[in-house]
Each structure stands twice: as C-alpha cells, then as structure tokens.
Amino acid sequence: AQRVTQPEKLLSVFKGAPVELKCNYSYSGSPxxxxxxxxxxxxxxxxxxxxxxxxxxxxxxxxxKGETSFxxxxxxxxxxxxxxxxxxxxxxxxxxxxxxxxxxxxxTLLAVQx
Amino acid sequence: DTGVSQDPxxxxxxxxQNVTFRCDPISEHNRLYWYRQxxxxxxxxxxxxxxxxxxxxxxxxxxxxxxxxxxxxxxxxEIQRTEQGDSAMYLCASSLDGELTDxxxxxxxxxxxxx
Numbered sequence: 001a002q003r004v005t006q007p008e009k010l011l012s013v014f015k016g017a018p019v020e021l022k023c024n025y026s027y028s029g030s031p032x033x034x035x036x037x038x039x040x041x042x043x044x045x046x047x048x049x050x051x052x053x054x055x056x057x058x059x060x061x062x063x064x065k066g067e068t069s070f071x072x073x074x075x076x077x078x079x080x081x082x083x084x085x086x087x088x089x090x091x092x093x094x095x096x097x098x099x100x101x102x103x104x105x106x107x108t109l110l111a112v113q114x
Numbered sequence: 115d116t117g118v119s120q121d122p123x124x125x126x127x128x129x130x131q132n133v134t135f136r137c138d139p140i141s142e143h144n145r146l147y148w149y150r151q152x153x154x155x156x157x158x159x160x161x162x163x164x165x166x167x168x169x170x171x172x173x174x175x176x177x178x179x180x181x182x183x184x185x186x187x188x189x190x191x192e193i194q195r196t197e198q199g200d201s202a203m204y205l206c207a208s209s210l211d212g213e214l215t216d217x218x219x220x221x222x223x224x225x226x227x228x229x
Contacts, residue, residue, distance in 0.1 A: 043117075044157070045220065046218070049217070
C-alpha cells in the first residue's frame with residue numbers, strides 16, 4: 001500500500017532552535033518525495049522535492065531509502081516558518097499519461113515561538 | 115496569470131442538493147488534478163485529467179461525483195445528492211507536462227458545507 005506517515009500533528013520550537021519534521025513512507029517502487037507548505041490563509045505550495053536536492057528557505061530533506069524516510073530539517077527556526085507542512089509521495093513517472101497524483105501525509109503544524 | 119483559481123470559494127448547501135465547482139488552471143498547463151481535504155487530514159486524490167481526457171479516478175469518487183474538462187482548459191466537479199460526509203475542502207491543482215515528475219500548483223480551494 002502507498003502511504004505517507006507524519007507522526008507529529010504539532011511541533012512547537014523556539015526561534016533559533018533546530019527543526020526536524022518527520023516523514024516516513026510506504027511504497028514498493030521508487031517514488032518521488034515532496035514537502036508542501038501551507039502558511040496561514042495561503043494556498044498549498046511546493047517547498048522542495050527530493051529529486052532537486054536543493055535547500056529552500058534554509059530547509060533541506062534527504063531521502064533515506066533504507067529507512068523509507070524523508071525528514072525535513074532546518075538548523076535555525078524562524079517565526080515565519082510557522083505553517084502546516086505536508087509530506088507527499090508521487091508514485092507515477094508521468095510517462096505515457098501515467099498520473100503523477102500526490103499521496104499526502106496528515107501534516108505537521110510547526111509553531112515557532114519567539 | 116495569477117495561478118490556479120477556483121470558484122466558488124465557499125459553498126453551503128442542504129443535503130440532497132447538487133453542487134458544481136469550477137477550476138481554472140494556469141494557462142498552458144495540460145494536467146489538472148482534483149483533491150479533497152477533510153479536517154485533520156492531508157489532501158486525498160480524486161481524479162486527474164491530461165488535456166480533456168480523464169485518465170484516473172480514485173475509489174473515493176463515488177458515482178455521485180463527476181468531473182469534466184471540456185476543451186482541456188477549465189474543469190468542473192459536480193456532486194449530486196450531496197451528503198453531510200461530502201463536507202470538505204475541494205482542491206484543484208495543475209501542472210505542465212514535460213518534466214519527469216511535474217510540479218503541481220494548487221488553487222485556494224472550495225470549502226463545501228453540507229447541512
């Protein structure tokens with residue numbers, strides 16, 4: 001079964017503290033993993049994807065196929081990082097019309113305290 | 115182009131009524147997705163279009179739900195004989211073919227409340 005698990009509903013940290021949002025997935029093939037973010041009163045938007053191997057707003061995420069994890073990390077949290085974070089998996093390749101539907105976790109609300 | 119738009123943003127209806135939502139994707143995006151999000155959950159995939167062809171439907175999409183994308187531009191999602199369990203946020207996303215795994219851009223959603 002294809003599944004994404006985010007074990008924490010809420011993560012509260014102080015400004016300047018390190019952040020790690022956990023994500024584990026279940027998929028038999030080679031999925032692509034994403035982190036989406038939703039700031040208050042804004043739409044869902046892509047934060048980063050594992051295939052790009054880039055850092056966005058100081059966040060990084062490494063795909064660990066052995067542990068089937070894709071944890072999101074930031075060394076020093078900022079108040080503006082407060083948002084809902086969703087980990088997502090795409091099983092499709094997009095070739096030949098195959099869907100690239102996203103399978104989302106339940107999300108983690110990150111609250112950065114001043 | 116300001117991104118994916120959805121109309122209406124909010125819809126309150128009585129049980130048993132039919133409702134229709136509209137999604138306008140980013141122009142030139144040929145892929146369009148519908149998702150549903152209930153409280154405390156992440157978005158769940160409903161259906162997918164490549165141009166005007168509906169290529170995949172989730173088992174969540176009962177026969178009361180129908181989606182169309184005539185001419186491969188905007189899309190509509192209709193729910194017939196609404197039930198209280200249909201209350202949710204309905205999200206639309208679009209993307210452009212050409213990348214191995216494309217980036218989906220989401221609309222603001224339509225929040226449906228069934229009384």
